[in-house]
Amino acid sequence: MTDVRPPSRTRSRRALAVGIAAGALIAPLLAYGHAAATDTPRVDPPLRDAAASSGRFAGLGVGSPLNDDPTYTDITATEFSSLTPGNEMKWGTVEPVQGQFDWSGADEVVEFAQAHDQEVHGHTLVWHSQLPGWVENGQYEGELLDVMTEHVTTEASRYAGQVARWDVVNEPMNEDGTLRNSVFLQEIGESYIAEAFRAADAADPDAKLYINDYNTDGLGAKSDGLYDLVSSLLDQGVPIDGVGFQSHLIVGQVPGDMRENLQRFADLGLEVAVTELDVRIEMPADDAELAQQASDFGAVVDACTAVSACIGVTVWGFTDADSWIPGTFPGYGAAHPWDENYQTKPAHDAIRDAFLAAGTG
Numbered sequence: 001m002t003d004v005r006p007p008s009r010t011r012s013r014r015a016l017a018v019g020i021a022a023g024a025l026i027a028p029l030l031a032y033g034h035a036a037a038t039d040t041p042r043v044d045p046p047l048r049d050a051a052a053s054s055g056r057f058a059g060l061g062v063g064s065p066l067n068d069d070p071t072y073t074d075i076t077a078t079e080f081s082s083l084t085p086g087n088e089m090k091w092g093t094v095e096p097v098q099g100q101f102d103w104s105g106a107d108e109v110v111e112f113a114q115a116h117d118q119e120v121h122g123h124t125l126v127w128h129s130q131l132p133g134w135v136e137n138g139q140y141e142g143e144l145l146d147v148m149t150e151h152v153t154t155e156a157s158r159y160a161g162q163v164a165r166w167d168v169v170n171e172p173m174n175e176d177g178t179l180r181n182s183v184f185l186q187e188i189g190e191s192y193i194a195e196a197f198r199a200a201d202a203a204d205p206d207a208k209l210y211i212n213d214y215n216t217d218g219l220g221a222k223s224d225g226l227y228d229l230v231s232s233l234l235d236q237g238v239p240i241d242g243v244g245f246q247s248h249l250i251v252g253q254v255p256g257d258m259r260e261n262l263q264r265f266a267d268l269g270l271e272v273a274v275t276e277l278d279v280r281i282e283m284p285a286d287d288a289e290l291a292q293q294a295s296d297f298g299a300v301v302d303a304c305t306a307v308s309a310c311i312g313v314t315v316w317g318f319t320d321a322d323s324w325i326p327g328t329f330p331g332y333g334a335a336h337p338w339d340e341n342y343q344t345k346p347a348h349d350a351i352r353d354a355f356l357a358a359g360t361g
Contacts, residue, residue, distance in 0.1 A: 047355070052081065053356060056358075060076060062084065072342070083113045084122075088108070090123070119164040179225075210271075212244035214247075247300055249280070298351065320334055
């Protein structure tokens with residue numbers, strides 16, 4: 001049986017903001033629930049409202065600038081209740097030179113979210129990739145622990161009270177469940193993870209603090225290693241609040257034990273969230289593959305809503321017109337809920353319907 005532990009943090013935390021009153025959901029949900037019986041046109045709620053009906057958020061990984069394309073901007077503003085900056089808060093972006101900071105991109109995402117009643121999921125404070133050269137190549141002044149602590153403190157302090165959740169440490173695991181041999185592990189040792197969380201907690205005590213990784217969605221060596229790491233952090237009293245599961249998936253390959261895996265982390269007293277969901281297809285995509293993709297998106301949302309501690313699902317980009325997939329996985333694409341013409345795909349409807357089923361059922 002999974003060891004059940006109390007939450008690792010006893011202080012009060014900011015409640016999940018879904019940006020909509022419960023009463024405002026009643027009309028669209030009733031319209032949704034009774035459309036088939038009355039043959040009246042169904043009024044579909046945006047994803048953020050569908051997610052809110054189940055007490056969760058519908059998130060989007062987004063980049064700046066946000067205002068160049070009115071259609072993109074409108075969908076971002078109306079469909080989602082949480083925004084994750086794709087690159088704008090990463091170390092190489094905000095501190096390209098030691099002690100010199102560029103907050104322009106991050107500020108834009110935060111200000112956009114505030115203007116549209118959305119949460120911000122900060123991404124990411126410590127990661128082995130997209131580091132500035134002066135960190136990656138060891139050209140920093142001082143011990144790396146001090147340098148890392150200063151960076152985390154500076155960034156988390158700047159956005160204190162404006163970020164709901166921080167990915168404090170991103171992708172620390174190898175596929176076999178051991179710790180990745182990053183510059184931080186080499187120079188500081190495995191304690192760098194705990195120290196990063198402590199620094200983030202001191203700088204932004206109201207934010208929820210997450211560890212985030214990929215290929216950890218189902219049971220297996222990597223998720224076992226992550227589970228052991230998180231358990232160890234809790235045993236040490238490290239201020240960790242949640243675990244993010246990226247869920248960069250291939251069509252037809254959603255782990256059948258995803259709910260079970262999310263639940264075991266929740267049983268440690270932590271929040272869990274799906275943080276970077278996409279489902280890629282080998283191109284060209286046909287109707288059968290798009291139908292399977294819709295089933296896959298729905299299955300991931302179902303896994304989340306089956307776990308009470310799973311607080312939301314973030315898609316990593318919403319449109320095939322602006323996708324990271326083809327450049328990273330040649331030959332694959334069509335990974336998002338909207339197509340390249342900003343038209344919703346079956347995947348969009350599957351996400352909406354899964355949230356609504358959890359909220360009304």
